[in-house]
Amino acid sequence: MAKIGSWWLKSVEAEPQEQVVWSQGANRIQSSGRAVGGKLFLTNRRLVFCPHWVDGATGGKTWQVSLATIAAAGTAPKRGRRDRLRIELDDENQELFVVNHVEDVVSRLEAARQEPTAST
Numbered sequence: 002m003a004k005i006g007s008w009w010l011k012s013v014e015a016e017p018q019e020q021v022v023w024s025q026g027a028n029r030i031q032s033s034g035r036a037v038g039g040k041l042f043l044t045n046r047r048l049v050f051c052p053h054w055v056d057g058a059t060g061g062k063t064w065q066v067s068l069a070t071i072a073a074a075g076t077a078p079k080r081g082r083r084d085r086l087r088i089e090l091d092d093e094n095q096e097l098f099v100v101n102h103v104e105d106v107v108s109r110l111e112a113a114r115q116e117p118t119a120s121t
Contacts, residue, residue: 045116074110
């Protein structure tokens with residue numbers, strides 16, 4: 002079966018007919034507040050974060066969500082040097098990522114959420 006990721010990332014299984022449409026290096030802020038280095042993948046069905054092997058071996062977790070589950074994508078105020086990508090899942094749950102060109106990433110994710118295949 003096909004995988005999402007590469008040799009230097011913890012990978013996840015791709016779903017049948019799933020294709021990566023975009024990817025970018027990112028740090029995911031885990032619940033402990035730890036920034037985990039890796040890569041964010043947008044597929045035709047999901048948003049997936051794969052930590053690189055070093056962070057993965059020391060507690061960095063993979064993360065994934067269907068596009069239909071994402072309530073909104075936006076930015077969170079700076080905490081350090083730059084704004085963070087905010088993925089809202091519902092009223093109480095959100096995920097934060099540090100990415101380059103955060104406004105471009107927000108636009109890309111919002112457009113992907115509106116695609117008809119995002120709900121299938």
